[in-house]
Amino acid sequence: MPSGQPLDPGAAVSVRGLRKSFGRKDILHGLDFDIPTDSIVGLLGRNGAGKTTALSILSGQDPATAGAVSVLGRHPFEDPTTAARLCFARENQKYPESFKAAHVLKSAPWFFEHWDQGFAERLVRMFRLPVETKIQKLSRGQLSAVAIVVGLAARAPLTFFDEPYLGLDATARQLFYDVMLQDYLEHPRTIVMSTHLIDEAADLLEKVLVIDDGRILMDADADSARSAAFSLSGPAAAVGQVSAGWTAMNERRIGGLASVTLAGQPDAALTAAAAAHHLEIGPVGLQDLVAAIGSRSTDTLGASAPATDTAVDTSEEQR
Template sequence: MKIEVNNLSKSYKSTKALDHVSFTLSEPKIYGLLGRNGAGKTTFMEILSGHILASDGEILIDGENPFDNQRLTESICLIKEGDNFKRDLKVKNVLRIYAYFYPTWDQELADELIKEYNLNLNAKVKALSKGMASALGIIVGLASKAPITIFDEPYIGLDAAARKKFYDILLEEYEAEKRTIIFSTHLIDEVSLMFEEVLILQDGKLIMQEEADTLRDQAYAVSGQVEDVEQFIADKEVIQSKQLAGMMTAYVYGHIEQATSAGLTAEGIPIQELMIYLTETKGA
């Protein structure tokens, strides 16, 4: 399903959560939606899911607005950090409701995941620990098989082993049947290798949209004597630079081979570090 975001803005009284954001997601991929707290990620995901209206601009999915559009909302599953389900419902009733709502629901997968996470079907949502509540969200998100599946910090309370199992199952399901997966997280180092495309928001604006492989190949740190690094970066796109005791390190967007051939020390920048560098300065 093609997602077109056209001059999207959302304001809450005096706060602008999204500020004229435009981009297109044209094919099924695993997208990393990154940014610091307050960048506008959750607001964007809620508009995309049809939960709230934009103040200005629009999101179109296959040419249609998702708000109050059942055909589209049956194709979108948003799993948030918390409060995904009514607290007085039993787990088995939550799963029954979502199985009824999503035409693409995979009950066999849901049953496998219930066993994997040892989820008590007769427990009420309000009695679940944070980890078990997250497991329920993960089960719904994966078993929905919605063509657009959105995970917004979906694993609060899960330990490292349970998170890894989630990542492995998500990749298995994605490889078996492609869908658009939008993944927003602060644990970027854990999941960045899954990303096929990365979008970074800052202060409600889109500051980067790039193929993940391009970022891995072309964003790097170069270090050496100040004069040597300054000469090297003179015609380069520099993300950030810093100096200490006659030495300089610059974060550069380009081809790492150019730095090594110039006799400088160069190494790739993890996507998490790149996001930090890009968003730590106003107007980056």
């Protein structure tokens, strides 16, 4: 999305030119994106990409250094009206020292207008959360479970989950995805989830925002993201020949074999050439696509690209 467009008043979240610096360190370099109302959106990116920083600003906990931010139609920073309508669920949430999960559940209805106590209690049983243990004594997975219970049972119009799976085992993570989807279908609302475990969550996401080094590298609906690239594999020489002229997002080599991720979708000429050389054409999962975009941007940054926005919009590179 080109910078300079007005904020979208119909979106749950709309930001233009969002910048954040800590001291002299620039963390977010002018983000532009919209999050549609009543959708599940993935905020994807590598460690240190700026996801938590962005979520802290959107949830009103931190001020932006520059740029325009609209959350549920208002400027969120320290705005009680916005705060009452959103929930920022994260495992490292601070609670009073003596608090147990039971206290969290008891106080939640004061903060969340749509809080569903029966649903919260069901979630507590599902995630086997020991509600009478002090929060300070809970394991990391149990802290994530507290965040999940609050994030889901709050049924806030806008929910941010910041890596909601930390410490959770695979069964609990799947349970979270299943129950979130089911509850979202019954009670549509806007959910933004930052995650590294992209393939696990991919089926839930309607839109993906890929952020790296404080820049948006991809902003696409999940279906177009899934068809943004494909892989071509086989003997390295033939792969190189057939993929000539295509945008290679990354390449892996093992011995004489190569697999490249190419932007776009295979056309008839490439399909025919691949068949003639016995090469394999395959889909690229969202996780691999994000990794390819990330490694490409790292290459670009490593080559001392100018410090201006270097957003890679893969859709523009499709042939």
